Amino acid sequence: MTYLLQIYTSNTAQDFEALSADERNAITDEYMAIAQTPGILGGHQLQGPETATTVRVQNGSTLTTDGPFAETKEAIGGYYLFQADDLDAAIELAARIPAARLGGAVEVRPVVER
Numbered sequence: 001m002t003y004l005l006q007i008y009t010s011n012t013a014q015d016f017e018a019l020s021a022d023e024r025n026a027i028t029d030e031y032m033a034i035a036q037t038p039g040i041l042g043g044h045q046l047q048g049p050e051t052a053t054t055v056r057v058q059n060g061s062t063l064t065t066d067g068p069f070a071e072t073k074e075a076i077g078g079y080y081l082f083q084a085d086d087l088d089a090a091i092e093l094a095a096r097i098p099a100a101r102l103g104g105a106v107e108v109r110p111v112v113e114r
């Protein structure tokens with residue numbers, strides 16, 4: 001089964017910069033190691049929610065709004081797609097993601113397979 005691991009973070013770039021160089025390097029190395037894990041199909045870090053454009057269609061007209069859909073304390077900072085035998089394996093990988101222990105969360109969700 002394929003799982004989407006959505007990485008939610010409440011940290012800002014300033015929070016990351018406040019860490020020591022060793023701490024920042026360790027976190028970056030962890031993300032790079034996860035990206036090389038067998039079963040990872042891809043993933044990306046996302047720019048901040050302030051760069052988002054929200055699109056709606058009402059009465060046949062496309063409406064756009066600068067910024068995220070909703071104001072939240074946490075925002076999706078990135079994601080991985082992971083091919084695993086079961087949910088337990090996906091949860092195990094999600095627990096390795098640094099954001100899960102640095103004030104954020106990782107949502108594990110199965111992808112609809114056709």
